[in-house]
Amino acid sequence: MRYLFKCSILVIFLLLLSSCSFDISPKATKEQQEQVKNQVMQLLEKEYNQPLKLLDFKYEYEFHNTYSFLYIIFRKYGNYHFRIQAVDNPVIIMDFDFNDGLATKESIKPLIDSFKKNQLNDLYCTGLSSIYFKQKEKTVDQILLKKAEKYCDRRNQTWYQKWKRLNKK
Structure with missing residues (x-):
């Protein structure tokens, strides 16, 4: 009985130790970060047919963890953060992140392809939705807000209307 108890404690201990392992994606070089920034800006300007202004760009390479009942998985990867404003319609601010888990030392192409797809x-x-979500629709220029709504309606992306309806109640 004692032997079984010791073996089970040892197995649990080994499981907990093995859970501390982590995957490391390579840290992006300054050159790769600049390439990602430039390609994302070009893709956005091409997609939306208008000039955009980069308000903020950050790259952070750090540990991220996932918890489970018996273990914690640590992963280290980079995270790109963008804050971009539409020049023609300054009420629209795109604030988004994505991680570099798909990038390799040799190429950022998989990362950019994932951004395009997702x-x-x-x-x-x-x-536009975030304006209604944060209940800022009364604080922005109404003409520009209507212009953005028409643009999104033409693109058949009308989920902003859900937040608009909720705010009217």
């Missing part, structure tokens, strides 16, 4: 199409109208 985020590019929705960012402008998400910026």
